[in-house]
Amino acid sequence: MNFEFSEPEQRFIDRVRAFIAREAEKNYADEVMAPEREAHSQLADSPERREFCRQLAAEGLLGLSWPKEYGGQELPGIYDYFVNEELAAVGAPLIGKGIGIIGQTLIEKGTEKQKQYFLPKILAGEIEFALGYTEPGAGSDLASLQLKAQRDGDGFRLNGQKTFNTSAHFADWYWLAARTDNSGPSKYHGITLFLIPMDSKGISVSEIETMACHRTNEVFFDDVRVSAADVVGEVDKGWELMCQALDYERFTLFTYSPLRLKFDALVATLRDWKVAGQAALETDHVRRKLARLGSKLEVAKMHQRRVICAAAEGRVPTVESAMCKLYCTELGQEICDTAMDLLGPQALLSEGVDEAPLDGRWESALRATVVDTIGGGSSQVQKNIISRRHLGLPNPN
Incomplete structure (x- = not known):
């Protein structure tokens, strides 16, 4: 397994970096490049950030792995990852759900009308999507979702609720999973995917503020009418498409660069920090802590490279991406926990406090x-994926 990038891959990475450097000179750079927003830096949730996405499109950095017949360049899927890795390194919006989750699924399973309408807009960076999966009683056990889509003539009527839908307050379209049949042989049958406008009559969005002070949303459906043309794939058979989409999300959205940024920031902070009157970086305790984190950071990079290698071989990196997502997000927590331990009570001070x-x-x-x-x-879901698909252990459910 070769973890080094080829010469063409490195040239492409340099091209992306050059684009980002040009964008960093523009007036909107402070709004667009904001790593302090943590995971929410990936969102195109302001006019400036949406304009940046249009510039990504103009640079030809969207839809790299799509077939040429749909406007893509037919490059290996790792090129999409290269773009996101460099964007994450500066806290800019990532290439997003449209290119991966929605676009790839529509290319494979969408109707011609859906492809003709959505794919050009996605490639131009002109459209944003929200994912409508999680419900109050269906989060980690997503197949238990109960938002009802009842037959109504040649369409459906939706009634129920979604929760923790992060982009719902600014998205244009809703990628929505609903229950169309409760009589199937298992809970995985009877789920259907829809693509509907966020401004549809009967949809209301209510803010939820997380402990990270980032907005997510509850979304309520009150007799929302959708047509048969809004169905993605086959009625009652949306579960497989959802699983494929989630694999792609973990592959592209959980990047290595934010971990490196956190670690480098911790080292930089400690350069001027004193512990009991002694320079922090000169104490054995601090040096051991940083050495341990530095080693784990290399492990995180290798997890990322394993995902890339799997994709380069034409496989869906289900297990590799679950391992990467689990390890990297928990390492992010450990870096912050270590900062709290080493910096003491002052680390608890909030932004703007002296x-x-x-x-x-x-x-x-x-x-x-x-x-x-x-x-x-x-993390529990990732462990279940690893235990079942990699270790061959029985399903705990």
Whole structure:
């Protein structure tokens, strides 16, 4: 297994870095490149960030792995990952759900009408999506979702609730999973995927503020009418498509660069820090802690490279991405925990408070890393995937 990038791959990475450097000179750079937003830096949730996505499109950095017949470049899927890794390194919006989860699924299972409408808009960076999966009683056990889609003539009527839908307050379209049949042989049957406008009559969005001070949402459906043309794939057979989409999400969204940024920030903070009157970096205790984290950071990078290698071989990196997501998000927590231990009570000071290390970033980062272990499938879900698909252990359910 070769973890080194080839010469063409490195040239491509240099090209992405050059694009980011040009964008960093623009007036909107402070809004667009904001690593302090933690995981929410990936969102195109402002006019400036949406314009940045259009610039990504103009640079030809969207849809790299798509077939040429749909406007793509037919490059290996790892090129999408290269783009996201470099964007994550500066806290810019990632290439997003449209290119991966929605776009790839539509290419494979969408109708011609859906492809003609959505794919050009996705490639142009002109459209944003929200994922409608989680419900109050269906989070880690996603197949237990109960939002009802009842037949109504040639369409359906939706009634129920979704929760923790992060992009619902600014998205244009909703990628929604609903229950169309309760009489099937298992809970995995009877789930259907829909693509519907977020401004559909009967949809209401209510804010939820997380412990990380980032917005997510509850979404309520009151007799929302959708047509048969809004169905993605086959009625009652949406579960497999959802699983494939979640694999792609873990592959692209959980990048290595934010971990490196956190570790480098901790080392930089400790350079000017004193412990009992002694320079922190000169104490054996601090050096051992940092050496341990540095070693784990290399392990995180290798997990990332294993995902890339699996994708390069044409496999869906289900197990590799679950391992990477689990390890990297929990390492993010450990880095912040270590900062709290080494910096002492001052690390608990919030942004804007005098004498707060890194202007309060450690306190906010600690809260954000807890949320990271939940999004895209909780740590417990990743462990179940690894135990079943890699170790061959029985399903705990």
